[in-house]
Amino acid sequence: MRTIVLLSLLPGILSAQILPAQTPSPSPPQQKDLFGRETPQGAIYQFLEACHARNYTKAQRYLDLRNMSPAAQAKNGPELARQLEDLLDDTPFDITTLSRNPEGDLADNLAANQERIGIFGTGGQSIELQLERVQLGNLKVWLVSAASVSLIPKAHQLIHEMPFESKLPQALVTTELFDTPVWRWIALILAGVVIRFAADALSWALTTAIRPFPGMAHFRGPLRALIAIAAFRAVLEMVPTATLSRLFLERTLGMLLSLAFAWAGAVAIDLIIARWHSRLDPRMQAVSYSVLPLFKQVFKVLVFLIAVLSVVSAWGYNTSTILAGLGVGGLAVALAAQKTIENLFGGISVIGDRPVLVGDFCRFGDRVGTVANIGLRSTRIRTLDRTIVSIPNGQFSAMELENFSVRDKMWFHPTLSLRRDTTSDQISKVLSSVEELLKHHPKVEVGSLPVRLIGFGQYSLNVEVFAYVSTPDFDEFLTLQQELLIKILHAVEDAGTAFAIPVQESVQSHQDTKVPQPGPQPA
Secondary structure, eight states: OHHHHHHHHHHHHHHHHHSOOOOOOOOOOOOOOTTOOSSHHHHHHHHHHHHHTTOHHHHGGGBOOTTSOHHHHHHHHHHHHHHHHHHHHTTTOOGGGSOOSTTOOTTSSSOTTEEEEEEEOSTTOOEEEEEEEEEETTEEEEEEOHHHHHHHHHHHTTOOOOGGGGGSOHHHHHOEETTEEHHHHHHHHHHHHHHHHHHHHHHHHHHHHTTTSTTGGGGHHHHHHHHHHHHHHHHHHHSOOOHHHHHHHHHHHHHHHHHHHHHHHHHHHHHHHHHHHHTSOTTOHHIIIIIHHHHHHHHHHHHHHHHHHHHHHHTTOOHHHHHHHHHHHHHHHHHHTHHHHHHHHHHHHHHHHOSSOTTOEEEETTEEEEEEEEOSSEEEEEETTSOEEEEEHHHHTTSOEEEGGGOSSEEEOOEEEEETTOOHHHHHHHHHHHHHHHHTOTTEEEEEEEEEEEEEOSSEEEEEEEEEESOSOHHHHHHHHHHHHHHHHHHHHHTTOOBOOOOOOOOOOOOSOOOOOOOOOOO
């Protein structure tokens, strides 16, 4: 890995050494407005922030007061800012309708340097206020236009109390929390409590009414959340809070709505995985206990991540930076855990390809054993010595695996070594007897020539038997094999011959040994 990285960087290093150093021409720094007036939405947001901090001297900087004298600006500017604050906070003004583009909304049928704040009025009277992009020194900023500034006092007179506010204690109306009368917060809290129980009852009724659909009871939680969010959003329209507070509440409701849909998606994933799990082979424990839970969690995380990023993107934040950070972090983790990832994908390969399953008897490499467990990191096999061998999945997936448990029948293939002095008639009788035995056995499958003489050995005549025993059970095969071998032994005995036994003879040479000859002995 390090070699690949160095090779990829080598052309850049060489070019840096060969080419002369060039000093890039400094680009003029882009000036930013200290008051955040680059976009229409940013200008109004910062204006309201200044007003809620009771800094009306700063707030008047968001109004185009250039037609006034400095003395008139100092006298009337803060009051105009306060009136515009009341107008925006006490009416259903939605700040999210303003553009976040420095150029403004080019599709609002207004001049390129104009942006509509809103239309305010009741009882047939309406006043439209606008923003205008003006040049202040080296900066282009958005300000409440001079024409709209002159209309602020008139628009402020159109604000009226709600009919029942006069019947409430004045302390609840005049006392404000986050620039919103206290009675509105109380109303929202009471509405939230009522909505909580109403949504619970309504979700129960709906899921009960459509009970014939499988798994509908599992959607009761997401459905209750969706009903509650929709109802509270409707109440918020009837009892609006101050603009910035309403922006926070609306964004919170939007995030909760997206998470509620993600919750419903997670429930659907659970139901799909559970249905898939119920149809799996019971021996596929690796899929049941490793892959399915992993995939389920991955899919759930993706669903919730998409839900959160979609809302954050709708708020105007750049989600590409977040995704780039996740990509870099994922690359760093991948480089630091190469072996772990190799074993993970090896496990997924073994589980997906299914060369063996839990409980299968197999040969792996030069060893045999029974698969005890297939995990995401390693596979454990119980050998004939009753020990457990753990093999990393990266290695196990590359091994040559022979699965004995998937056999539909077993090969019966003994070689009969008859005595070297067996006659041709005895050979013919053995061949015909064994063939007849195999063809009439109900559990044996044979071809056209299951028994044949295959050669002359040094000590024997070799007869090959080629047949299949129709059973996948190894214990039953051993029983039938024993039965067939005994009957073959009887057939050989009935033919008057026997199996060859290799005999090694040693011959000793007696050289230089004098054997006495019979004859007369000397006196």
